[in-house]
Amino acid sequence: MNQTQRERIEALYADYAAAIDEGRLEEWPAFFKEHCLYRITNRRDFDRGLKHGAMWANSLGMLKDRISALREANIYEDHTYRHITSAFRVLESNEQEAWVNANFLVIRTMQNGDMSLFAAGTYQDHIVFEGNDTCLAERIVICDSQKLDTLLAIPL
């Protein structure tokens, strides 16, 4: 893997986290390819080979529907995330694509100021380089814990 590719992956991770953490959720689906897989699972399920996802989408349309639902339909108290994404490891790569794992930490802040460690785990990514675009063909969010506090509205 060349330095340019590493920089592109780093930028993808930073932009992805910033879009969510700054509330620009409408930009979130664009980090994925049209045919994609996005799944939030937990270590216990993942290790058992179980396919369920607390969020599960295999099209750009389903990702968009997640955002329109949380904007228009779902009811929850306002809150924000702070993603800390770090220590990405390239497992395999070629000129067009890369398989990358990275750590994430998500701190949730409620509107009254209560902060909590909401999720921690590993992103297991399949990244595609297309022209100037760097996007996710697959992102499996493997949370270390199977517990989710209250509800999961905003994607991880």
Place this chain on the structure above:
Amino acid sequence: MTNIIAKSGGLSWPSDKVSTVPYGLYTDQHQYLLEHEKVFKGPTWNYLCLDAELPENGTYKVSRIGETPIVVTRDPEGNLHAFVNRCAHRGALLCLKPEGKAEEITCVYHAWSYSLKGELKSVAFQRGLKRQGGMPKEFDKSQHNLRRLRVVEFSGLIFGSFSEDAPDIEDYLGPEIAQRIRRVLNRPIRILGQNVQVLNNNWKLYIENAKDSYHASILHTFFTTFEINRLNQKGGIVVDESGGNHVSYSKIDSTLSNEDYTKQNVRSSKDDYRLADPSLLDSVDEYGDGVTLQILTVFPGLVLQQIQNAIAVRQIVPTGVKATELGWTYIGFEDDDEAMVERRLKQANLAGPAGFISMEDGAVGNFVQRAIEGTSEDESVVLMGGETAESQPFRVTETSVRGFWKKYRTLIEGKVPNA
């Protein structure tokens, strides 16, 4: 203290009816302890796990009834057992892993060892060491077995009871509830995934929510926002005789013609309010009866859900007066083909901690809990659809919530309330 509590009938109610519910029931520590004695350890059947979670002989699975830790086992002969996950010696937890295979269960503290039936098999250094120490000669291992529960399997669901007075499971469920459990769990199960939703509220606020068909289309606006047709549906509520178990269902009304259906199926003119990928709701009538939604509860803490092809079991476990864990198990069936598995994975977006039509339930109990803090006055009002707890052929009702309180008061107070 516990004796005093157990003799009492708990917090007093404003009347012998169940249509006004004192808020103290959700905040009072003594009431919570009383529930452990009279509800969780009373003549009830508590959901423990799925039969499919004990796939082989010689396996175990940990669970809980109230805050009491439980182990469920399938012994080498294939028989099910359940006992408190607590060593009979010094009270240490026995099984530390959530599930596993074992020939015997040995306590890590002093190596007392039990069969999968819960019988004490060996005591380390029972005869001492070098003729010194050891247990008294009259020590009788058979008097120190694990605290056993009654256990029963029904349609793939495993229930446990502390009480000899819990009726036969079919009688406990009632015929209509039993039939609707069998309807959903009608073939061998395949587990698709599990997670736990942490609810920052009393456990009863969640079971009431699951029984409350009145709130469904009001709090959960996903279907209405995206104008997904619901108008050709009819439904109703079934409450069993005890009040504790219920089914809420809706089904396609076959008396509505296709033309009527199409007329009602007019979508919003605003494109923004359509699903970009409507395949989410591309469901099949797998039971062949047109029932698109069936939410079923078994007192005190089980919810069995069929929302189109999204099937799940929810276990409600209190972890404190104001804290509850909701264990979700998402299931399909062994005969599901690839397309059916994908359909279930897609529709699983509807329910669970991130469910399009269920995530609000994780928060709304906490909204009540916060609002009733510091109050010893006032009651909640449960009058929609009358004051009793009978089955009703419509869903804008709180009849099954009253059913919950009917069963609850019967157990706590020892007499059936006016419901």
